[in-house]
Amino acid sequence: MSKPTKTAQMQIRVSVQEKAAIQRAAEKTGMDMSAYVLARVLSVPAAQFRDCVQECADSASPRLALAELNSLLSSLTAGELRDAIAAPPPSGLPPFLDNYIAAMVEYACAQRAIAVPKWTCAIAPLAEPVYGSQLLSLRLYLLTHSPPPFRVRNIFIDATLGDRV
Numbered sequence: 770m771s772k773p774t775k776t777a778q779m780q781i782r783v784s785v786q787e788k789a790a791i792q793r794a795a796e797k798t799g800m801d802m803s804a805y806v807l808a809r810v811l812s813v814p815a816a817q818f819r820d821c822v823q824e825c826a827d828s829a830s831p832r833l834a835l836a837e838l839n840s841l842l843s844s845l846t847a848g849e850l851r852d853a854i855a856a857p858p859p860s861g862l863p864p865f866l867d868n869y870i871a872a873m874v875e876y877a878c879a880q881r882a883i884a885v886p887k888w889t890c891a892i893a894p895l896a897e898p899v900y901g902s903q904l905l906s907l908r909l910y911l912l913t914h915s916p917p918p919f920r921v922r923n924i925f926i927d928a929t930l931g932d933r934v
Contacts, residue, residue: 815855841853875918910927
């Protein structure tokens with residue numbers, strides 16, 4: 770795949786100290802200043818997160834897409850995760866999907882000891898509980914073993930971020 774042709778330019782004003790800090794940071798990564806700034810602004814993890822969430826939204830049965838999102842969130846470093854989840858998922862997702870994605874993000878943040886993005890707080894928990902199994906005999910187990918971010922959102926599952934069932 771070829772790179773898109775760059776046909777536009779942008780200029781920003783920074784102080785001498787800010788420019789020096791950007792130059793130092795770019796040199797540490799082996800990039801020129803433009804590439805460094807673009808990599809920070811147009812985050813690859815953010816695009817991957819957005820694509821995974823869109824796959825969840827587009828799927829009639831989002832189980833596989835949620836597994837892909839799980840894999841992505843599990844593979845990111847703390848810094849990459851922070852970049853990936855800075856922007857909220859698109860509005861209009863079904864409440865279950867909204868809550869499941871928010872719980873996955875909250876769980877990933879807890880695993881990496883980083884702050885949870887504010888957008889997760891704006892998603893109201895489900896009114897009715899949803900269980901990861903239809904077996905009534907498993908409900909008590911799921912109620913007591915679901916990870917806290919899922920329990921708070923009225924989702925009761927056994928598998929957590931990084932796990933495979």
